[in-house]
């Protein structure tokens with residue numbers, strides 16, 4: 001994927017955009033905006049046509065561009081609260097498969113306790129297994145430690161994550 005920077009000043013904060021309008025704003029195919037929606041861009045609601053609020057678009061692009069600039073190392077996550085790469089609390093991460101190629105790691109920032117996540121490909125799975133104490137959503141590798149509330153909180157976080165309609 002090309003590492004482009006999108007100028008958020010083009011976006012009107014109080015305006016609602018259709019997918020086509022966002023695509024036109026940056027000279028992108030509408031499928032690219034569909035990928036943004038799948039990777040965390042919020043839609044106003046689930047009705048069609050999908051509309052995106054300007055402030056959500058600004059937030060999404062700003063955070064995405066911060067993440068790129070941060071250049072997290074393999075053992076780090078980008079913490080949105082600290083706005084910096086951080087190590088996960090207890091070196092623990094939850095692994096949630098997304099499809100046969102991608103998975104999402106969820107963890108908590110060791111410094112501020114904020115929820116952190118990163119999406120990665122299967123080829124990095126072995127590496128992450130060596131770095132982190134990984135747990136699956138099914139709980140198969142979860143140990144009964146005082147940290148179970150942390151795991152519960154992580155699951156809550158995942159359950160509450162907005163689901164975006166497929167485009």
Ligand SMILES: [Zn+2]
Pocket residue numbers: 079080081082083086109110111112113114
């Ligand atoms: Zn943090």
